[in-house]
Structures are given as structure tokens and as C-alpha cells.
Amino acid sequence: MSLMRSLLRHKSIETLQAELGTRRDFRRVLGLWQLTAIGIGGIIGVGIFVLAGQQAAVNAGPAVVLSFIVAGIGSAAAALCYAEFAGLIPVTGSAYTYGYAVLGELAAWIIGWDLLLEYALIVGVVAIGWSGYVQALLGAAGIVLPTWAQGSIGSGPGHVFNVIAAAVSLLIALLLTVRTEWGARFNTTVVAIKVIGVALVIGVGAFYVNTAHWHPFIPPRVVDAAGVAHFGWHGVLAAASVVFFAVFGYDTLTTAAEEARNPQRDLPRAVLLSLAIAMALYLAVSLVLTGMVPYASLDNAAPVAGAFQALGLHWVMIAISVAAVAGITSVMFAFMLAAARIAFALARDGLLPGWFARVHPRYGTPYRPTVILGVFTALVAGLLPIGEVAELINIGTLMAFIIICASVLVLRRRRPELPRAFRVPAVWAVAPIGIAFSLLLIAGLPWITMERFVVWMVIGLVVYFFYGIRHSRLARD
Numbered sequence: 001m002s003l004m005r006s007l008l009r010h011k012s013i014e015t016l017q018a019e020l021g022t023r024r025d026f027r028r029v030l031g032l033w034q035l036t037a038i039g040i041g042g043i044i045g046v047g048i049f050v051l052a053g054q055q056a057a058v059n060a061g062p063a064v065v066l067s068f069i070v071a072g073i074g075s076a077a078a079a080l081c082y083a084e085f086a087g088l089i090p091v092t093g094s095a096y097t098y099g100y101a102v103l104g105e106l107a108a109w110i111i112g113w114d115l116l117l118e119y120a121l122i123v124g125v126v127a128i129g130w131s132g133y134v135q136a137l138l139g140a141a142g143i144v145l146p147t148w149a150q151g152s153i154g155s156g157p158g159h160v161f162n163v164i165a166a167a168v169s170l171l172i173a174l175l176l177t178v179r180t181e182w183g184a185r186f187n188t189t190v191v192a193i194k195v196i197g198v199a200l201v202i203g204v205g206a207f208y209v210n211t212a213h214w215h216p217f218i219p220p221r222v223v224d225a226a227g228v229a230h231f232g233w234h235g236v237l238a239a240a241s242v243v244f245f246a247v248f249g250y251d252t253l254t255t256a257a258e259e260a261r262n263p264q265r266d267l268p269r270a271v272l273l274s275l276a277i278a279m280a281l282y283l284a285v286s287l288v289l290t291g292m293v294p295y296a297s298l299d300n301a302a303p304v305a306g307a308f309q310a311l312g313l314h315w316v317m318i319a320i321s322v323a324a325v326a327g328i329t330s331v332m333f334a335f336m337l338a339a340a341r342i343a344f345a346l347a348r349d350g351l352l353p354g355w356f357a358r359v360h361p362r363y364g365t366p367y368r369p370t371v372i373l374g375v376f377t378a379l380v381a382g383l384l385p386i387g388e389v390a391e392l393i394n395i396g397t398l399m400a401f402i403i404i405c406a407s408v409l410v411l412r413r414r415r416p417e418l419p420r421a422f423r424v425p426a427v428w429a430v431a432p433i434g435i436a437f438s439l440l441l442i443a444g445l446p447w448i449t450m451e452r453f454v455v456w457m458v459i460g461l462v463v464y465f466f467y468g469i470r471h472s473r474l475a476r477d
Helices: 002-008 013-020 032-043 046-088 095-102 105-140 163-178 180-208 232-246 263-292 303-310 314-348 367-383 387-414 427-443 447-471
Strands: none
Touching: 032 180, 032 263, 032 314, 046 232, 046 263, 046 303, 046 314, 046 387, 046 427, 095 105, 095 314, 095 387, 105 163, 105 314, 105 367, 105 387, 105 447, 163 314, 163 367, 180 263, 180 303, 180 314, 232 427, 263 303, 303 314, 314 367, 387 427, 387 447
């Protein structure tokens, strides 16, 4: 019984809210638009520059726009739940802290440990993609890296270490270590470049749309030689399960709650604004892209740039490649910021050694976990090919979505009287939709991903039962 009480002990929401006004771990420097830029930076990346075209070619045809709508519904359900919690408990830690307040310490540890790996791997994997775009731009300028420095072992003949991917991981860590507001200003500038690039795609591409390319809007279902079905409504849903992972990332901004100037007002707004802006851009790009060229021609590594190149618009292709580099940079910024603050929150609560919870005496940043994450992600990006590592990312976000949606329902039932800066409308329908959608997508993940996730969780449980359960602040109190 004593063990069960330990596993279910939770933080009081009133205590968390009271501590908010007295904590001075971070400097409050982020406004609404900087928070929104972090959210947009986390959402818009390879999804808009790669997945939209690839899934149109492979699974959905022009109906890939419907796939984004389906994925957006599932993501929006979770976003509404995040917004309610962000206004209620504006504390660093995001889903980890929300789970701690509602479901108890063990559930909080599981989601925190899960997000720590997920966010770090996203930075590493995205850095590899960033390196590819940069090397393409350097190649266009006649600059070619030595073969050994172009990629990791196994990614190409003669490749040994992806120097550019490792370097950008360390650079992002440096930005986040020095001053949060410097990094946030840089990120806001980069996000602006990215949005301008996407607007260029929509604005210029709209003049080259041939509506004949949209017919049939949902191509007839076909089965390939391997027995896998494509197109038809089955293809639309299959594409939705892939592009779903392009419509999350707004959760990263909630990890910066204690660096927001007015968190209870701005965090819910920033969550919803970032998803709404990103979804509008995704839908517009999907329609323009499939209208510019036949959807079957979009199955390549850079479908957006390729579509403009096919039309002879070389200058637009270059501009889009620059925007893609900017876009992917902001993704790395958002997720490394989030990972460092998850580690900080775990350490501040005693579940990891307190050494990780020291902020820089001059810059007021969680510099120790940030530097460690920078080195870790640099090694991942430099030494490993993307391969199947990327699949491990997906399950972490889906688990977080389930925790958040379930926690909102539990708290509405347990504490209906709590004042909420934002309330999920029709919560008894919205939250179950978010849970069901996440479970459905988890069920579709490959077994190898599940096995790796279980291994990471077993390591986490060992850390918790041998260290965290005894050193937890709640245990000491």
C-alpha cells in the first residue's frame, strides 16, 4: 500500500500555481508572438516541404488535403487539451507536469522519460535532413565537402561522419545556452523566413495551377505487387497516419511556460494560433502543389522544389530550398528547447539528480541539460543514418497526447470548480477523439518501434525505482 501511495502521489495544482509567482529559475522574456513562433517552428518543417508531395504521390493523390484535415482533427483535439492545461498550470515541463498534477508520479515519470528521448531524437534526425539541404545549396554554389564528412557510415560510399549535422546541433545548443531571448529572436526570424517561403510557394504556384491535375480528386484504389493498397479512401487515411506527425510540435512551446511574460493568457493562445496558422499553410500548399504538376511526379526527396524546377522556375526552387533550411532550423530550436526543459523539470522534482536543475548564473538558462543534449544530438546526427530511428519519435508524442487528453477528463471530473483561463469546448467528445486517434496510430506502428520503446521504458523504470522514487521532492516532503 505504501508503494502504491508513492506511485500515485501528485503535486497539488494550487501549490503549482502558488509557486509560479515565487519561482525565479528563469527570466520571463517571451511574449505571445515569440511563443507562437516556437510552436510554428516545431510544426512546420519536413511535413510541408516533403510529406505533402510524397503522400500525394504514394497514397492520396490530390486528396492529400483531406488527409491533412483528418490528421488536423486528431491533433486539434490534443491541442485544445494542451491549451486548457497551459492556462491552468503554466509551469515548465508540459505534459510531464500536467500528468504529475493529475495522474501521479509514476505516470508523470513515464511521460517525462518518454518525451526526453523523443525530443532529443527529433533534433538529431532533423539535423540530418538539414545537412542534406545545406549540402545541396553548397553544391549549387560549387562547394563540395570531403566524402568522409558528407554523412554517417552507411549513408553513402565513403561516408564516415555528418559534419554539418553535428555542427548545427551544437550551434542550436549554444544559442539556447547563452540567452533564451537571443535564441527566441533568432527563431522568430527563421520562422518568418520559413513562412515567407511557404507564402512564395502558394503565391507563385497558384498562377501555375492546372485544375485538370485535380481529377480524379481521390484516385481509384490500386493494389501493388506486394499486396499493399494505395489511393481511394484507404489511401487518404493511410496518408493521414503519416502526415499526422507533421501537425504536432505546438507542445514544445508549453515547456517554456516559466519564460513567458504572461503565461496564463499567452500559452493557450499560442498553442491554438500556431496550429491554426500551420494547418492553413499545409492545406494551401497541398492544393497548389497537386495542381501545379501531376501528383505521381511528387515522389522524391524535395517535391516542392522539384515541382518548381520542373516548370523552369529555378529562382523559386532556390528560394524554397533556403526557406526549407530555415524551416528545419526552427524545428531543431523548438525541440531542443523543449528537451532541455523536460530534463530540468525532472531534476527539479528530484526524479533526476539535482545537478541537472542548475540554471546559468548569468544567462538564466538550463545550460547543463542543454549542453548535454547538444553533444548527444550531435553524435546521433553525425554517426547514425536516419533509417528506422525516426519511427521511435512518433510513439512518444502519441503517448503524450493520450496522457493529456485523459488528464483533462480526470481533472474536469475531480476538480470542476478550478478557474481555467481556457476551457476545451465539448470536452467529453473532444478528449476521447484525441485518445482514440492516438491509439489508432500507435497500433499502426511497426513492431520494431514498439520493441525499442519498451527497452527505453524499462531503462526508465530502473532509473525511477532505484533513484527517483526515493529522491523525489514529494518523497522528501
